[in-house]
Amino acid sequence: MQIDYGKPLPRISPDNAPFWEGCREGRLMLPTCEDCDAPHLPPGPVCPHCFSDRLVWREAxxxxxxxxxxxxxxxxxxxxxxxxxxxxxxxxxxxxxxxxxxxxxxxxxxxxxxxxxxxxxxxxxxxxxxxxxxxxxx
Amino acid sequence: MKPNAVIVGIGASEFGRSLPQSQLALGATALKHALADAGLEREDVDGLSLHLGWPLGSDYDRYAEAYGLDIRYVNQTWLHGRFTGQSLQSAAFAVSAGLADVVACITAVSFTRERGFLGGPGDVEGNREEGGSHGEAPPYGLTAPAGGAALGMQRYMHLYGATPEKLAAVPMSMRAHALRNERAIMRKPMTLDDYMTSRMVVDPLRLFDCSLINDGAVVALVTTEERARDLRQKPVRIAGMQGIRAGREEFIFAPRGMGINQQSGRQGPARAVDLEIYRMAGLERSDMAAFYTYDAFSPLVLFALERFGFCGPGEAADFVQGGRIGPGGELPVNTSGGLLSEAHVAGWNSIAEMVRQLRGTAGASQIPDARALQWGTCWGDGVILTS
CATH class of the missing domain: 2.40.50.840 (OB fold (Dihydrolipoamide Acetyltransferase, E2P))
Incomplete structure (x- = not known):
């Protein structure tokens, strides 16, 4: 399904690219902390809860x-x-x-x-x- | 440390829609009036604190160049209304620290000419990574700050049972103040029916929940107590301040913790850290003869009142009923009519009104014996001014 051209598109960044790649595959992906187990949005470079660098992408x-x-x-x-x-x-x-x-x-x-x-x-x-x-x- | 900073001059251009002058021209008019008000010369101004730079307004270097100023301290925030208090605070820091003798806080807007920046395709603000700072989601058509205020108000109504009829008390009170103010753009009384039948802009917000789109400029001149002794006006002291709040529990247009964006959903009563402004000023909240806030959208008034503990979480929609925030009320709010009914000069029209009130020159809007007034926004910053 296509929607009208001319509407703004999301800006893809190194931090959020896996989210948009997941959408392309029909999967809603969340950056999740391997240390404190918490997912977060919007996608960031570190866990905003415990400041860990150990993020993985998990399907929601x-x-x-x-x-x-x-x-x-x-x-x-x-x-x-x-x-x-x-x-x-x-x-x-x-x-x-x-x-x-x-x-x-x-x-x-x-x-x-x-x-x-x-x-x-x-x-x-x-x-x-x-x-x-x-x-x-x- | 208490700032050693006072406001010694205020000036304004006319306020109106589709004014022919540039922002720089409006600002020049306001600066001339402020200098005359203070008894200062252009050459005395050696600091600039600007609130709305490009693309909405001009930048500090262009102001200095255009007005022939020779500047040794500059503060410029990015183009949002939220930085009213911070711009005044920066002026206070600069004169307190000796980085400048006289700082001109200049705000000049031509919103009617720059409409494309306000949520339209020219509004690059919403197109940053992960959307804009008012909850904008441009891919889905949420492109304007009003949308952020609507996100906040919809949830507030759900949580606390606030209704459009109750919210109407905010714009109606601002209009009642404006009726006493000859500078105000909106001079026609507003009834509840006028409010309820105004067109929906972004549900649950109606046209009269949204600030005016207009042009105009205000300048405030800040210096030290010592310097003020030689000047024309009774100085208005910057007695207390607190800064803007940010974090995952904060959303610009909602009470802390209410459940917008990534807020936890646990809105609590005002904490000690929310009220540090009163400690700095050595005053109580109850000493404030009036409250002034950034009423770009009417829900922001409710959220600011809760932020500073004038009422508890979820209570503001009831608190503002019965004329409490209107002329002669128990806590008048934005006594010149605010952004909703006087003019949208990014809050500086209200800062100028606070100065007039504390000088006792507010005319028909004058609060008897006003000695302490507070600026405070729903994003948590504040400035207390005293006579």
């Missing part, structure tokens, strides 16, 4: 809940004007760190804090981005 469940969200009604950015209104949410992953992304297939009434969501991956302009969808009951 892709499940989480909406911790906060907004619905954008103003066209600050022309490339998004056709999408108005659209939501942007922060998702608290079940592993703990929070990620910001849009919740797909969600009306305003589907958006509430605590709502379970699951990750989906969509290609756009040569990169794959994580999005979320309201979770269906198990």
């Amino acid at each position: 469940s892709g499940r989480g809940t909406i911790s906060t969200f907004v619905v954008v009604h103003k066209a600050w950015f022309p490339a998004f004007a056709a999408d108005l209104p659209y939501n942007v949410a922060q998702i608290e992953l079940s592993e703990g760190p929070r990620l910001t992304a849009t919740i797909l297939d969600a009306e305003r009434s589907d958006l509430f804090i605590g709502r379970p969501v699951t990750v989906v991956f969509l290609a756009r302009d040569g990169i794959v981005l994580p999005y979320f969808r309201p979770a269906t009951a198990d």
Whole structure:
């Protein structure tokens, strides 16, 4: 699935490149500390909890809940004007760190804090981005 | 160490929308007025503390060149409103340490001309690694600082039951202050219905939750107590300060720990370290005759009140009801109308108002016998000014 050209793309850095490589493979990867076992976001060069250098990338469940969200009604950015209104949410992953992304297939009434969501991956302009969808009951 | 620093002059340009002058021209007007106010000459200014450099404003070297200044101390922060207090603090450090005799804090904005920088494609701010510093996520279309304030307010409403009707008390109170201020851009009364029917900008924030987009300049001149004795105005002392807070428990537009970005989700009451400004000033919070804050978005007022313990976590939406922060209230906030209704001069319009209040020259906005006033932001920095 392709989305409109002209929207900003993430900046890939040495610290976050494995996150974006994981998305390309359909896997949500978290930098995780081998010393204190804590995952973190956004990806950094050291563990922000214990300052260890021993980071490894582990696959997350892709499940989480909406911790906060907004619905954008103003066209600050022309490339998004056709999408108005659209939501942007922060998702608290079940592993703990929070990620910001849009919740797909969600009306305003589907958006509430605590709502379970699951990750989906969509290609756009040569990169794959994580999005979320309201979770269906198990 | 207490700073040996006083504000001895303030000046402003006109405030308005689509003013024809450049930022440098607006700043020159404000500087001339501030020098005349203080009884100082241009040649006395040997320090600059600038709050909004390129691309929103001009840089320190251009100011010095354009105004013919000869400068030996410079501070310039990057282009955010958050650095109001820090820029004033840097001026205080410089004169206290003898690095400058007179520091001009110059803030000049042409927001109406530079709109593309405010969340649009020209806003390179949001495109840094891992997004911008207000929670921006440009790949998903969250490109403006207002989005960050909305992220904070949505969760605050969820946690504490605050409602849009309660939040309305913030912009309505700012408007009530502005009605007493002839410089204010917004001079029409705001009703609850006006607020509730204003268009949604970024849910849960409406148009009237967002600061004005305007042009204007303010200059404040800072020197030492000793130097101030020879000058025209009764000096206003910088009596206490504390710095900006940062870390994983902090998000610029939310109370500490509330659960935005990587905050733990454990918001607690104000701690001793949050209140060190009062200890430096040798004053109590209850000594503050009014509170001044960076009201770029109305939730920021709530979060700042909680940050400094004027009320407990989750209590601010109730605290601001019943005219408490309006004219004649128990704790007036932004008595000239703030960024929401006077003008967005990056908080310096409120710093100038604090000086007028402490001189007793605030006209219809004057708080009787105002002796101590606080600047404090929801990102934790503060400055206490005393007469």
